[in-house]
Amino acid sequence: MINFRLSRNLFTTVVLPFRQLSKMQQQNVESKKGQPLKHIIKKLENFAPLAFAEKWDNVGLLIEPYQQKDAIKTIFLTNDLTVNVMEEAVDKNADLIISYHPPIFAPLKRISQNNWKAKIVSMCLAKGIAVYSPHTAWDCAPNGESLNCWLSKAFKLTDNAKPITINPETKTGPGLTWSYPSSLNYKLREVIEDIQNYIGLPVHVAMGVSHSLDSVIQNMACCAGSGASLLKEVSNTDVYITGEMSHHELLDAQHRNITVILCNHSNTERGFLKHFQPKLSNFLESNCEVIVSECDKDPLETFVRKH
Template sequence: MTAVIRNIDVFKAMEIWAPKHLAYDWDNVGLQLGSFHKPVEKVMVSLDVLESTVEEAIDNNVDLIIAHHPLLFKSIKQLNVDTAKGRIIQKLLQHDISVYASHTNLDAANGGVNDMLCDLLGIQKREIMDNNYTEKLVKIAVFVPHKHANDVRDAMSKQGAGHIGDYSHCTFQSPGQGTFKPLDGTNPYMGTQGEVAFVDEVKIETIIPAAKQMPVLDAIIDAHPYEEVAYDIYPVENSGVTYGIGRVGTLAEKITLEELCDRVKTAFAVQNARVTGDLAKEVKQVAVLGGSGEKYISRAKQMGADVYITGDMTFHAAQDAQAMGLSVIDPGHHVEKVMKEYTKTYLESHFTGKEIKVIVSKANTDPFQFI
């Protein structure tokens, strides 16, 4: 019998990729409306949750919307269904559609929105513009019989233990002998009640992000043959992976600012882009920040960027960038729509072989048009 997929299973999948603790403290990510436990057969990925998005979800019998921009960003003091926000919430509740948001945590995540934008532009050797989270690490050591060592190690690795750079399954193991005495009421995997057992075991130890401690422990316990699993956890001073929004990297070769504008329009499927600076100037070092990034112009310049690609650039901020010799390309906030196809692909890969369908919203939520 096929296992039922519930909303919480999809939320957990998203949080493997973009953990909620990567979000800025002013943000509102996670479940916005609905239930953790509702069965889900169809998911729709959208940039925004507007009335057009909700109507599209209703027409497609969607159970869950995964959005980038939160439906509930500011607190609501009344639920007035005569307003646009009220109507959206009313329709979602009437049709039992849940909404989940992955916002600045998806911006900061490895492979998240800013990396998607860089991928499409061919930007390499990337650095983070604004570091907002560094993982705390712990070391875990578990004692397991020899013949179960591989199973336990694999289970740990699948939950994020022993990942160092581009390597997984990074552990150290040492042989030893464990002892235990099963007491009344036990059902030991090996040994006899009332007698001390001596068992040849392996000690597997590795580094894990502190945020993944509980999933790793659960995986160890599920894979381990013993009723009671022996393990140690202790803090370490090693620095974990740093996450943040924005990226600064290089193009494969120098191109003119005008050529980069054309590349931006093609890559992000936009008809127009605002630009400051000399269009004939050659650029190679590029800063990218999806969404509204004008407050990071100084940081982009400090990191050596020739040009900064971001949305919602205001008049005086553009003047400031121009004065410091930093060109700006503003293709709009809406280019974050790239997250829709990437998220669809990720969820389909995560739930391969499961009874769940993922679609991408086709509703146009960009409020601007050019005439």
């Protein structure tokens, strides 16, 4: 497994402290009429129906405060709702948090300050902030709007992409697979550079046993997040793109002559928020301020040993 990079600078992650809303942003929020929570949820479910989510998932409105606000004016987008992100949402006067990953998944037996997820729930209830999670519903959103469709846009000519598995009821499914004509001469080094440029971060590469950086790629498959269980169903491909795989899953792919590009779990998902931000604002006729977290980040950072 190798680390492939365009420059050493890509391995340096600088996290700036989040800021409160500027005076101009505050004035912008105050000028918004806002929308009722139920109306916003309806728009979210029109975009990605909850019925499209995996059966095991916990999606939809996860936290609904007892004392609801008349109108939601500030919507806060994040990939993961950590304590730091929650504090940022409070400082930015969020009324609704849309967290791609559900902050409540395993059952909570008590709401206390000793567990970080329970602490987040208590903060939301105390501040009257609602929380909605789309997770795998976004992975299978229809009309070419899924998170995996966004991820595939990193690469050349993905118009023929199709879901890896298709739900016969919804006609959608998770993951994508697509192919290229050999005449395109799309080399593996270009594929790696394209995904790095798209997400703006370094990647890890496990090279197929017969592959080199000059290998011409004709078939690819992607699955945002942790894609091993889904991608293994795609045997006729040259490259897997996903967030994470185990050591033995990587070895198995390599010996099937499949190159695996790992971006870290949430780095295959987080960029979708910037893509979705103007869409949501448009769905709500610009009546809500939609902002993306500044401190949400993948928990893994890459450090390069200095020689």
